[in-house]
Amino acid sequence: MTAILETTGLTKTFGAVTAANALDVRIEAGSVVGLIGGNGAGKTTFINLVTGYLKPTSGTVHFDGLDITGQPPRLITRLGLCRSFQIPQVFDSLTACENLLVGLGIVSMRRKAFIGSALGRQSPEAVAEEMLQRFRLGPYRDELASTLPEGVRKLLDIAMALAVKPRILLLDEPTSGVSSDEKFALMDLVLEAIRAEGVTVLFVEHDMDVVRRYVHRILAFYEGRIIADGAPAEVMAHPEVRRYVVGEPPVGGEGAC
């Protein structure tokens, strides 16, 4: 399989703290990858580095073979590398529908500028209605984003990331702030919508049940390093992961790792 996202020696230091320590990550197109690790392990830093919010101290990021190291978020987004946020970043004074239209409108303006016409394509308004239905945001269509419940804001935030036509989507803790009985429903909805568009997904998650259920592969972070990388069962059984991430005593109780 071809790598859609590849980092080599990606490093970020904040003073004495190394938030990302020579990360070599290769994400295959079409896969669903989970990113796990305790607080401060460097998961969000990794997303911030890859999407251009932070400039790496050293190392490179390649998207689909193209070097995007140090590029600003808007250029990286235009290439098709998009993200959602741990704390929903929605436009509070706009309605749910208008929030989606911001992204859909930007995409449609760019297509018109570069391809000449949007003939035969669905209008952004039609796509927005369709996305509202798909994400079950229909009842909130004309509600201001500031008045929406947290779980709905989360869903809207993810839908907005999907509105700008990603090829790979980085979800930062999609289920944080969502009640435990709604988590699976939300993830089912999100992954169903994402799979329909053939998007590669990388998501940060704290809930191991969610991770086990949806991913093909897990990357476990600890103190800015990758301590395990592989199939879910394999990574979950890894002694360092059990000790630092899952928080269970090491297998066999010998502490050898």
Add this chain to the structure above:
Amino acid sequence: MSPARRTALGLAATLLLAGIAAPLLPRWAGFLVTIAIAKALVALGLLLLMRTGLVSFGQGLYFAIGAYAAGVGADALEFTDAVPMVLLGAAAAGLVALVLGLLLARYRTIFFAMLSLAFSMILYGLLVQSSALGSTDGFNVAARTVFGLDVASPVGRFGVYGLAALVAFVGAVGIDRYLRSHLGRLAPAIRDNELRVEYMGASVRNVVHLHLVMAAVLAGAGGALTALAVGHVDPETAYWTTSGEFVFVAILSGTSSVAAPFAGALILELLRSFAYEHAPNTWQLVVGSVMLAVILFLPEGLWSVFRKRRRAAA
């Protein structure tokens, strides 16, 4: 009916009424309405900036450039018609904003407000010192014709008034349509969350820069129209109190409709005229008290009265 069409029709009907009423009104009223429209154009530009999350305390800069450019057009380029003078005023202001925007578009909040104020005060200083432009006295500006009609003729007498109304209509409908477009929708998005706009693939700085130019074009046209209506320009047009008055109009009006600045500017002009007549020494006190009342009771501006009523009816 779409909201955009309703706004356009409403404005057209108002202008038609104003056009019919113009010959019946006393001369001072026609002048007052023309000045109100010219100032409202500047406030309309501020509405666009405020929707984008920016308040400029230096729109006097573009207002003065528009006024002086109209005058220079008459003197140096020998324009005799008012139309090219207004176009020159708008274009000159837009061009200056295109250059200054390279710096201004990087700043937000109080830094943006103060930097825009600083630029306007630099122009004020330059105008006061330039004897070729009449330094503190300024110089007279007059158009012999408007749309080819002699300003001394019975119809041409209302020429500047009609031109102001036409510019106002084009400006208001244009801004209304723009704000409903894909690009225009980025204005409130930028005010709410710049980071997310960048993460959706748009350049916040470019949009802000564009809005600065659009607001400057409107202010330039307003300045040129004021110069034609008053028949004179002076450096006061670039002074900070002039810029402050535009912010005053924008806050008094509110930003919920493109028609609001026109209503707000007209109310302010009427209020000032009557306050000046009845309380010549304390008229600022009257105007200030009205502003205080608006902020206390209608924090979203005078136009929010209409919105509240519509909401209550719904």
